Amino acid sequence: MRELDVVEVTKAIKELSMNSNFEIGEDVLAAFNDGLENEVSPAGRAVFEELIENAKIAKDERVPYCQDTGLAVVFLDIGQDVHLTGGDLTEAVNEGVRQGYEEGYLRKSSLDHPLRRKNTGDNTPAIIHTRIVPGEEVHVTFAPKGGGSENMSRIAMMPPSKGREGVIDFVVDVVRQAGSNPCPPIVVGVGMGGTFEYAAVMAKRALLRELGKPAADSDNAEIEKEIFERIKKLGIGPQGFGGRYTALAVQLESANCHLASLPVAVNIQCHAARHKEVVL
Amino acid sequence: MKKITTPLTDETVKDLKAGDKVLITGEIYTGRDAAHKCFMEELDAGKELPFPVKGAIIYYVGPSPAKPGKPIGSAGPTTSYRMDVYAPRLIELGMKGMIGKGMRNQEVKDACVKHGAVYFAATGGAAALIARSITAAEVVAYEDLGPEAVRRLTVEDFPCTVINDVHGNDLYEQGVKEYAEA
Numbered sequence: 111m112r113e114l115d116v117v118e119v120t121k122a123i124k125e126l127s128m129n130s131n132f133e134i135g136e137d138v139l140a141a142f143n144d145g146l147e148n149e150v151s152p153a154g155r156a157v158f159e160e161l162i163e164n165a166k167i168a169k170d171e172r173v174p175y176c177q178d179t180g181l182a183v184v185f186l187d188i189g190q191d192v193h194l195t196g197g198d199l200t201e202a203v204n205e206g207v208r209q210g211y212e213e214g215y216l217r218k219s220s221l222d223h224p225l226r227r228k229n230t231g232d233n234t235p236a237i238i239h240t241r242i243v244p245g246e247e248v249h250v251t252f253a254p255k256g257g258g259s260e261n262m263s264r265i266a267m268m269p270p271s272k273g274r275e276g277v278i279d280f281v282v283d284v285v286r287q288a289g290s291n292p293c294p295p296i297v298v299g300v301g302m303g304g305t306f307e308y309a310a311v312m313a314k315r316a317l318l319r320e321l322g323k324p325a326a327d328s329d330n331a332e333i334e335k336e337i338f339e340r341i342k343k344l345g346i347g348p349q350g351f352g353g354r355y356t357a358l359a360v361q362l363e364s365a366n367c368h369l370a371s372l373p374v375a376v377n378i379q380c381h382a383a384r385h386k387e388v389v390l
Numbered sequence: 391m392k393k394i395t396t397p398l399t400d401e402t403v404k405d406l407k408a409g410d411k412v413l414i415t416g417e418i419y420t421g422r423d424a425a426h427k428c429f430m431e432e433l434d435a436g437k438e439l440p441f442p443v444k445g446a447i448i449y450y451v452g453p454s455p456a457k458p459g460k461p462i463g464s465a466g467p468t469t470s471y472r473m474d475v476y477a478p479r480l481i482e483l484g485m486k487g488m489i490g491k492g493m494r495n496q497e498v499k500d501a502c503v504k505h506g507a508v509y510f511a512a513t514g515g516a517a518a519l520i521a522r523s524i525t526a527a528e529v530v531a532y533e534d535l536g537p538e539a540v541r542r543l544t545v546e547d548f549p550c551t552v553i554n555d556v557h558g559n560d561l562y563e564q565g566v567k568e569y570a571e572a
Contacts, residue, residue, distance in 0.1 A: 151569060153409075153551075157513060164519040168464070177454045177464040177517040177537075215463055217454040217537050227424070229536050258469040258492070258514070290562050291469045291492035293514035345570030349491070349513060351551065352565020382515055 112246040113193050114390060116202035119186075119250065122388050123206025123236075126252035127182060128214035130386040131174045134165050137321040138383050141358040145295060145348065154353030161348075161381060172214075175382050179216035180254025182207040182236035185318070189245035204234040219257065239311060251318060253385035259296065259378045262288035265310055268372040277302060277374050278333065282340045284376040285357065290350020293380035297321065298337070298360045301375040302330075303367035313377035316361040318385050325362055334360045348381075358383070393547070397445025398486035400506050406552045408559035412510060413547040418447040418489070419530070422468055424538040426476040428531070433479065440531030440540055443480060447487035447510075452537035453527070454517070462527040462543070466517030467491040470509070474498050481507045489550055493562055502554050509554040511561075523548040 139162070146158040168175040184203055188194070196202075211218055211233040218233040243249075264284045268276050281300055288296070301312025324331035338360045347353025358381060367373060394402050396416030406412065419441045421429065429439055450470050454463030470490030477488060478501040486507050491514035502509060512520055526544035533539050553561045 151565070153565070160513050160516045160519060164513075164516040167518040167522075171518065173457065173518050173521075174454045174464040175518060176515045177452060177466050178468065179454060215455045215457050217452065217463070219452075219537070231536075261469065289493050290511075291471065293491065343571040345566040345568065346562075347565055347569055349511065350493070350562045350565060352561075352569040354569065380515055 111191055111193050113195050114248060115196035116194050116199050117196055118390050119199065119202045119248070120206040120209070122250045122390060123184065123203055123252060124210040124213070126250065126386045126388060127207055127210030127216065127254065128172070130252050130254055130384045131179045131214065131216055132172045133169045134175055134382050134384060135321070138358070138381070139165060141321050145355045145358070149348065149353050149355045151347050151351065151353030153351035154348040154355055157348035157351065174214075174216055175384070176256060176380070177217055178219065178256040178258065179211070180256050180384070181220055182233055183253045183255050183314070184236045184238045185249075185251040185253065185315070186238060186240045187243045187249040188240060189247045190242050191246040192248055200238060203236050203238055207234050207236050208232040248390040249387060250390060251385055251387040253318060256380055259292035259380040262292040262378040263313070263376055265306070265373065265375040267306065268374060270370070270372045272372060274333065277372070278337055278340065280374055281337050281360070281376050282344070284378070285341050286344055286346075288378055289346055292378045294346055294350060295348050295355045295358045295381050297379040297381070297383045298341070298357050299377035299379060300360065300362040301377070302362060302364040302373070304365040304373060305368070306373060308365060309373040309375035310377070312363045312365060313375040316363045317377060317379045317383065319361045321359045321383065327364060330362050330364055334362050396447055397442070398447060399445060403486055403506050403508050403556055406508050406555050407557070408552050408555045408561040408564060410552040412550055412552060414447065414550065415546050415548070418449050418543050418545055418548070420451050420453070420541040420543060421448045422450050422452050422538055423472050424535050425532055425540050426473050429480065430476055441542070444484035445486050446484075447489060448480070448485060449543065450488065450490035454537070456527070462521055462524050464517035465521045465524060467512040467514055470494060477501065481505050494554055499554050499558065499560065503556055503558050506556050508552055508556065510550040511553045512550045520549070
């Protein structure tokens with residue numbers, strides 16, 4: 111049994127909240143450069159130029175890439191041989207968010223209640239997804255999620271008769287309807303199977319995968335490819351100005367499901383696709 | 391690239407076409423969901439809006455906090471459709487421009503044509519880059535709304551693209567038409 115003081119979690123969250131907002135991933139930058147080279151629309155290529163320059167400014171000056179520094183979404187994979195000491199884990203996460211958002215001059219976008227809508231003032235509480243896993247490590251992932259892209263996400267509880275084509279049509283339709291709203295070129299996270307809530311969490315987890323890396327399941331990888339090709343033909347393009355690069359990637363995860371069900375969740379992510387991980 | 395200055399006039403607005411790249415210089419006002427709700431409440435109560443609406447441009451943005459020595463933090467556009475329910479009323483009162491990202495509904499587009507207003511998009515996500523064209527920022531109303539407060543921004547060559555013009559054109563529709571494949 112390994113002991114780990116939750117203050118380490120606070121420190122990690124604080125750093126990750128800032129770094130994930132200041133530095134976008136190398137995989138995302140590579141996708142921007144690919145777009146700059148291969149997008150057919152001149153307006154689309156101009157967008158990639160701006161995004162690359164924006165990423166450089168954000169990293170060099172340590173300012174947020176986007177003003178919407180997101181709700182604080184945190185994934186914790188906790189080894190079952192770890193004993194967390196020194197306080198409440200949830201409070202430790204929230205303290206990290208509090209410190210990171212203050213010190214990093216990040217925007218506080220969390221409201222206390224969906225209808226009363228008072229800003230909590232420190233971007234807490236975080237949305238925390240916890241799993242207990244084998245081992246004695248704690249994997250901490252911070253994925254700030256902007257509202258504009260999150261609002262374009264959808265879930266469908268399909269009859270199984272809809273099958274593969276039904277899934278593909280639904281995902282492509284969600285992207286078409288989102289159009290220029292979620293800051294294309296987007297990343298499309300898909301969770302297929304599971305239950306209603308599990309599909310949505312899978313869709314969000316799918317966004318954490320390295321861009322361009324296909325799904326481990328070969329059927330899923332084929333579906334990703336097919337959806338990606340269909341999205342290319344929509345013509346929406348970077349920022350909706352027209353073009354082929356409406357999406358940078360489609361990332362699909364699946365799970366077992368009930369014999370009566372075919373749940374499909376689509377979590378739309380903006381082009382910044384922010385997330386950072388550390389292992390404690 | 392067209393250079394324009396605020397406040398906007400009918401003549402300036404008429405010259406702008408969907409797809410034009412534009413650099414804006416002058417003063418613009420920020421306002422998003424919560425501020426627009428307050429605007430409507432002011433108007434319903436017969437009060438003045440907290441900014442001069444004639445010829446004004448509203449930028450749909452909730453900036454991140456300014457670092458010491460900087461006028462503003464990162465400041466890219468938010469998604470505009472959430473302001474669709476409020477925009478026509480402001481356009482009727484003489485607002486001439488809106489800056490945001492994403493599609494508008496038919497009511498907003500019709501109001502642009504009828505009353506002479508333009509909808510611009512700034513590059514969503516390019517918030518650190520966009521902030522470089524903002525030289526001053528001052529809260530003018532609803533300070534308690536934090537990032538959603540109304541600010542007067544002084545901008546120099548603020549970069550954006552015309553999406554909806556006074557002639558009824560829509561760049562988003564044109565883009566899809568040009569690049570979609572069956």
